[in-house]
Amino acid sequence: xxxxxxxxxxxxxxxxxxxxxxxxxxxxxxxxxxxxxxxxxxxxxxxxxxxxxxxxxxxxxxxxxxxxxxxxxxxxxxxxxxxxxxxxxxxxxxxxxxxxxxxxxxxxxxxxxxxxxxxxxxxxxxxxxxxxxxxxxxxxxxxxxxxxxxxxxxxxxxxxxxxxxxxxxxxxxxxxxxxxxxxxxxxxxxxxxxxxxxxxxxxxxxxxxxxxxxxxxxxxxxxxxxxxxxxxxxxxxxxxx
Numbered sequence: 001x002x003x004x005x006x007x008x009x010x011x012x013x014x015x016x017x018x019x020x021x022x023x024x025x026x027x028x029x030x031x032x033x034x035x036x037x038x039x040x041x042x043x044x045x046x047x048x049x050x051x052x053x054x055x056x057x058x059x060x061x062x063x064x065x066x067x068x069x070x071x072x073x074x075x076x077x078x079x080x081x082x083x084x085x086x087x088x089x090x091x092x093x094x095x096x097x098x099x100x101x102x103x104x105x106x107x108x109x110x111x112x113x114x115x116x117x118x119x120x121x122x123x124x125x126x127x128x129x130x131x132x133x134x135x136x137x138x139x140x141x142x143x144x145x146x147x148x149x150x151x152x153x154x155x156x157x158x159x160x161x162x163x164x165x166x167x168x169x170x171x172x173x174x175x176x177x178x179x180x181x182x183x184x185x186x187x188x189x190x191x192x193x194x195x196x197x198x199x200x201x202x203x204x205x206x207x208x209x210x211x212x213x214x215x216x217x218x219x220x221x222x223x224x225x226x227x228x229x230x231x232x233x234x235x236x237x238x239x240x241x
Contacts, residue, residue: 036114037107045103048153052095055161055192060087062184063168076167098160102153109145116142126212128222140209147203154199158192165189201241204234 119138
């Protein structure tokens, strides 16, 4: 009942917005904003679904033929009895569910998306990085969001993939003998961590440009300490990542 009321409230607000724009002869603007929101949700939700599904598929492929004995095996045996023959359906369902979670707030970035897709040059170069000033207005906000979203998404993928490996028997918290994780699992999870490190490096790379539009000092922009202390520190963090 609560869900129905929330849905009706959302539909009412949605329709009211349309009527307001239409009354101002701006229905085309409303449709463009709506199109941007739908496109963002589909693109980011679709990307997350593909990456999540692929990693869960690799997790299932890496499952050992015989699961090692341990205190957890009795409980996990029941889990495998329940999902027997339905692994593909479960994989798709989990990927779709978390894709909805990952894409839930993406539509709020519609303005940054429209600026990014309609970017223009101002013809004025930034003296610090020699890039057009239009980059800071049209591209940087959306690129920063993409990197932040990608990092959060891959953290979620890492956690869910590790849980999948555990349920499949490739990871054991209390192993009776041998390693607690197979070599395939170690390679798989390390690859996801490597992707996270690269995304973090991209985040630091964009942080350089954020110094140019910083408002932390007495005036806006990159100050002496930003250029001579923080910028070299960011380059070091990029190299470490």
